[in-house]
Amino acid sequence: MGKVKGIKLLLVDDEPHILQFLELGLVNEGYEVRTSTDGMSAVMIAEDFQPHLVILDIMMPGMDGFEVCRMLKHNNAQIAIIMLTAKDEVGDRIKGLTLGADDYMIKPFSFDELLARIGARIRNQFPFLLGEVVYGPFRTDDRRKEITYAGTVLELSPTEYELLRFMVMNHGIVLSKPAILDKVWGYDFQGEENIVEVYIRSLREKLKDKEHQLIRTIRGSGYRMDFS
CATH class of the missing domain: 3.40.50.2300 (Response regulator)
Known part of the structure; x- marks a missing residue:
């Protein structure tokens, strides 16, 4: 937290x-x-x-x-x-x-x-x-379903909100695609794992994370949210 x-x-x-x-x-x-x-x-x-x-x-x-x-x-x-x-x-x-x-x-x-x-x-x-909780440069608000990054409220779809919230809450921890799918899409999701890549790409664009310094790809393992 x-x-x-x-x-x-x-x-x-x-x-x-x-x-x-x-x-x-x-x-x-x-x-x-x-x-x-x-x-x-x-x-x-x-x-x-x-x-x-x-x-x-x-x-x-x-x-x-x-x-x-x-x-x-x-x-x-x-x-x-x-x-x-x-x-x-x-x-x-x-x-x-x-x-x-x-x-x-x-x-x-x-x-x-x-x-x-x-x-x-x-x-x-x-x-x-809980209400608002601060994680480094992020502020999550479950009641308003909003995430603020560096003082700016992000325009997120419901799924983007849940994915970013999950990653922010678990920053510093490598999250596998199956773990992300289970937590964000639900254990009964029948689609392809590649849907995670699509949403990660969208989040990186909204976070202006062109160099992938915020959301890092850990090859063969998954993704890790990094911030101090």
Whole structure:
């Protein structure tokens, strides 16, 4: 996601260096953040802080993440929970999801992937919080279905809007044609993959990206949106 405001996150992990790293990064993204190193205090903080989303480690001394997840969902069914674990155990994922977790990440993970997953959860469960979001030179507005680039509102078709929005939100990540088709056109799209090239060409023209410095073609892999 880009810079956001008014979205509250609670981070729960018994490893202080992980908490500090995540807190610094998420505060820099504009989130309001609280932290906890144990399950019981996490439940108490959540009761007072009322976070929209909780990033919750499973393996903690005393009350583990599963019990914290159960209690948080019992107290507030709308809260979004992303669970963290140091090992890829199918049983853990099933147990967490059964208790109400909304997503699952395995340590170590990239911060960019965590941001993308937080964004997905917020869009799905609290879309009214987003409104305008800033990503570098881009400003997206889901309510108006508009994207502004370098201060200018782009004239986009509905499909161009969805494609550019998807690429901007995932800037720095290589997106394959199948991934783009699935997200923008839908999993049941029966057309040719080349439709992506047609729309990419149109976006480059509207962005005046003649040198392909903004939307880069990664040969054999797909496309990557680059901006600072």
